[in-house]
Amino acid sequence: MIRQSPVTDAAFVFAGYLVVVGGVALYAVTLRRRVAKAAARARAIRAYAAGPDDAEPAVTERRAP
Amino acid sequence: MMVRQTIASRSGRLVAAGVALVVASGLVLVPADASQGDVQRLMYVHVPAAWVGYLAFFVVFACSAGYLWRRDPRLDRLAAASAEVGVMFTGLAIASGSIWGKATWGQWWDWDPRLTTTAVMLLAYIAYLLLRQTVSEQRRRGRVAAAFGLIAFLNVPLVHFSVLWWRGLHQAPTVLRPGDPTIDHVLLAQLLASVAAFSLAYAWLVWQRTRLEGLLDTAVTRD
Amino acid sequence: MALLGDAVALARKDVVAEIRARDALPAAATLGATGLVLVALAVGPDVGRMRLLAPALVGVVLAFATVTLADRLDSIDRADDALVALWFALDDPRAIFAGRVISLSASLTTLELGLWLAAATLLDLRPGAGALLLVPLAVASSVSRAAVAALVTSLVGGSPHRALLAPALLLPMLVPTLLAGVQAASAVLAGGQGVQWTAVLVAESLLFLGVGLITYGEAAGPA
Secondary structure (H helix, E strand, C coil), X not given: CCCCCHHHHHHHHHHHHHHHHHHXXXXXXXXXXXXXXXXXXXXXXXXXXXXXXXXXXCCCCCCCC | CHHHHHHHHHHHHHHHHHHHHHHHHHHHHCCCECCCEHHHHHHHHHHXXXXXXXXXXXXXXXXXXXXXXXXXXXXXXXXXXHHHHHHHHHHHHHHHHHHHHHHXXXXXXXXXXXXXXXXXXXXXXXHHHHHHXXXXXXXXXXXXXXXXXXXXXXXXXXXXXXXXXXXXXXCCCCCCCCCCCCCCHHHXXXXXXXXXXXXXXXXXXXHHHHHHHHHHHHHHHHC | CHHHHHHHHHHHHHHHHHHHHCCHHHHHHHHHHHHHHHHHHHXXXXXXXXXXXXXXXXXXXXXXXXXXXXHHHHHHHHHHHHHHHHHHHCCCCXXXXXXXXXXXXXXXXXXXXXXXXXXXXXXXXXXXXXXXXXXXXXXXXXXXXXXXXXXHHHHHCCCCCHHHHHHHHHHHHHHHHHHHHHHHHHHHHCCCCCHHHHHHHHHHHHXXXXXXXXXXXXXXXXX
C-alpha cells in the first residue's frame, strides 16, 4: 500500500467526496427539474382533454408508440 | 398534487441534511484509520454507493419478477427507476473506488476481479436501460425489460463473491461476511450511518424517478 | 412431453437449415479462426504466453460467435413471419426457446471443439488425457451460452435496433459463463480436472434454462 503525504491524502479524500456527493446532488436536481416539467405537461394534457379550450397537446419526453 | 410536491420537497431536504451530516462526520469527526490514514475516509462514500447499487439492482430483480407475475405497471416503473438510480450509484462507486485506488495502489484502475465484474454489472444495467429506451409500446417494454431484469441480476452475486473466488487487489468483505466484522466499532458505526443515509437518498430518488416515469406514461397514453 | 417433442423437432429444423445453407456455423468458425490468428499476431511469437492465453482467447471468440449464431438463427425465424406462425401453432411457445437452446448448443459445442483443435495445433497445447475433459466442458458451457443467447435474442429480435442491442445485452450476460469456462479450461490444461468450475457451469446452465423457460412465454413473443 502506498502512503502519500497528508496533503495528497486530503486531496484524494475531497476529490472522492466531491465526485459522489456532487454526482448524487446533480442527479437529484436534474430529476426534480424533469419531474416539474413532466407534471406541467401532464396538467396541460388533462386541461386539453377536459375542456374545449385551445390548450396545445403536450409533446412528451418519451416517444409515443 | 400540491401536497405531494410539498412532501417531496420537505422529505428531499431532510434526506439531503442526513447525507450532509454523515458526510461531515465521515470527513471530520471519525478518527483516521490506523493503517491507511485519512484516505480510508473514502470508504464512507464508496461502500454506501456500492451497497445502494446492489440494493437498486435487487429491487429491479424483485419488481421484474413481480411484473411478470402480476402485470402491474407500477412495478415496471419502479424497476425502471431503480435501474437508473442504481446505474448512477454504481458509476459513482467505481469513480470513488478509482480515486481510492490511485491513493492506495498507485493506479486509477486495475483488472482486479471485483473491479472488472462491477464494470460488467454496470454495462448489463446500462444495456437494460438501453433496451427500455428502444421499445416504445408500454406493455411490451415492461415484459422484455422484466425478463432481462431477471437474468441481469446474476451479475450481482458474481460481483460480491468475486473477491472470495479470485485473488486480486481489492480487499475481501469486512462487514457482509460470516462471523464478526473485521472493522473497528467506531468506524463501523460511521459506515452504517452512511449506508443508512445513502439508502434513504436512494429511496427518495427512486420515488421521484418513479413519479416521473408515471407522468411520462400518462402523457404518452393520453396524447 | 409435448414441449420436449416440439423442441426437438424445431432444433432439427434449425440443424437441417444450417446443413443446407452452411452459412452461420462457417461464419462463426471464420470469426473464431480470425480471432485466433489476430491475437497470436498481436501477442507475438511467444508460444508460452499464447498457451496461457488460449482458454481466454477461446472463451472470448466463443462469446462473439454466440452473438452471431443466435442472431442469425433468430432472423431466419422472423423472416416471412414464420415465428408468428410457430407461436400460434404450438401448444406451448416455450418449445421455440427450448428448440433454439438445443440447436444453438449443438452448433456452439461443435465450434468450441473445433476451436480447441485449432488452438492445440497452432499453439502446441498438450492437454493429454485432459483433452477428453474438454468435451463435457464444451457441452456445459455451450448450453449455458445457448440458453442466455436464445432468451436475449428473442427479446430484441423484433427491434429495429437489434444490431446494436443484441451484443450490448448479450455480451455482459455471457461473462459468468466466460469466467467459469476459462477457469475450468485453464485447470484442465494445467493437468487438473476443473470439476468445481464445471459444476459452476452446470449451475449457470440450469439457472439460465430455468429463467428462460419461466419468462419466454411471457416476455418474448412476436413483436
